[in-house]
Amino acid sequence: MMKKNTNLYRIPEKKEPVKDQKNKNALLYYAGFFAIVSSSGYAQVVNSGDVKIAPSTIMAVYMDYENAPTGDFVNDGNLYIFQNWKNDGLVTYTDSQNGSTFFNGSDDQFIEGTQVSNFKNTFFENVSSLVPFHLSGKIAVGGNSEFKKGVVLAGDYGGKVIFREKATHTLTSDLSFVDGQVEKDGLAAFEFPVGAGNYFRPSYHAAGTNEGDIYTTQYFNKNSNLIHSHDQRDEKILEINKNEYWEITKDQGANKIILSLTMDNRTTPAEYFNESDTYQVVITRWDSASGKWINEGGDISAPLAGKPYEKLLTAQVSGYGLFTMALVKKPTPEPEDVVIYNAISPNDDGLNDSFVIKGIDRFPDNQVEIYNRWGVKVYDAKSYNETDNMFRGYSDGRATIKRGDKLPTGTYFYILKYNTGNKVKERTGYLYINNQ
Missing domain, CATH: 2.160.20 (Pectate Lyase C-like)
Structure with missing residues (x-):
């Protein structure tokens, strides 16, 4: 050349x-x-x-x-x-x-x-x-x-x-x-600077645990149905995004990753921005073992200011390969055994100073993890409760954020796992911290 x-x-x-x-x-x-x-x-x-x-x-x-x-x-x-x-x-x-x-x-x-x-x-x-x-x-x-x-x-x-x-x-x-392909070496959380054509469409990967980890990502503004038929899918998946997909490989490492896919109204179908009473938006992955597209779950962030894309779709995924978005049937609601309040303003005024999970005291066998937008874990606690073991907007120091640092205003992602005695349940979603 x-x-x-x-x-x-x-x-x-x-x-x-x-x-x-x-x-x-x-x-x-x-x-x-x-x-x-x-x-x-x-x-x-x-x-x-x-x-x-x-x-x-x-x-x-x-x-x-x-x-x-x-x-x-x-x-x-x-x-x-x-x-x-x-x-x-x-x-x-x-x-x-x-x-x-x-x-x-x-x-x-x-x-x-x-x-x-x-x-x-x-x-x-x-x-x-x-x-x-x-x-x-x-x-x-x-x-x-x-x-x-x-x-x-x-x-x-x-x-x-x-x-x-x-x-x-x-x-x-x-x-x-x-x-094209972007490779990231090491354990640091990372925004992959990938896109296609005229569109910058990064994916975000959470921090790993091993300096030897290696991941590679590429974005395609194409229909993944041309590679793996969308007809081969989990029965709860209603529709799969035909406009775009990401290929993510784990070249070295053993971590499950917190993955965020960017949503852009120029490429992402309009219905994926507005969940209805009957469907929700999730990350879907082609699973080679089962030979079908599977539901990896996911939560949509609030609109992101100052970005060429609008929102993030985030989930802790179970494998690697081809990823895109899908619409799935909303499950029949179960009785709420815990109620999650997803906004805090830790200014010590006595109002909303901590992340409240009402009813979690009944399930002491639990774990709460909180990640920032870049996938860096800023908080991790077991036996979370409603009194003395609560997230108050400060890093717990187990990640790259210094212990005791007050976290900046913004949108964070939480994972709650708790044992009800009959089964282990998992709840995920976004938490907004307002330190202004």
Whole structure:
């Protein structure tokens, strides 16, 4: 895919710094500004030796760049790539704080190679088209990836964007995301920056328990019936979303995940936004063992401000594979043995200061878990009651939220499990915390 050029500049194999600044094409270590250009205005650079960009150093590449199998490329500074990038060697960084790679341009850019390009931070900004980045290789991000302008198309080429443990992303929107596979390594909760076409449609995964966990997600603005027939479904499922689905794989790990799917009125059917007296909206998953679509349950959040999508549909799912939304028959209501009040305002005024579950004292064999929007567990308690063991809007310190921190205003997701003596019941839903 990389364009072929008549002008070819090659960085020779060498394992020590080059001091002759006149031979810029042989430059391996540099402490100032380095721009590679050609007299004809366009060329290709091939590195088969060592390149190291030191902190506070800028290297700008105005032509196709290829890191050969023998090439070692270390970026602890600032690398600007204005054309195509190919990596068949080692691309990495050594500085824990520095190292940024900027994919900028006014022409489409092809990012390819047989080896993973390991970057600390990445920046995507290209104004040539809606989909200017064509990824057939693999990029790994250790810090942050800023999606400013331009969709990264990976699905058509078999490419992948990998986020290491604690890696993040910013500025994702309908204008910039990954159309293809995104992998997340580690246990941190994560919003997968995936979408398709003109739609940013992330999924949210809760925090895991093992740093070795690896999950991969891709969003499809297509009908999943083309892969697994919607006729093969649980008898209580009335209808399955024909417009979209997510494919989520567990590449490594053993966790059940708290999964949230985004709901967008441009792709999600209108009836999925308004539950009726006869049906409710749930997450459905294709279950290979039973050969049918099954009901994973789910609860719909309140409208989300400042997002390109409207709501989240959340459930603790029992497996992996293809996910979408479904309408299911509402079960016949059982007599309520507990009453859940799903809003608190912990301001110590004596009104709604805690999460009240009326009647839970009759079922001491119980557990309450509360998660934030990102799937991070902020509270976990057994033998929850109505007096001295209650959630009062503070983190219990068993997750990434610091113990004793007052939780911000927002919508949270709860899971209640309790033993009635005859069976273990589970209730889920959204809890609103108002700290204003």
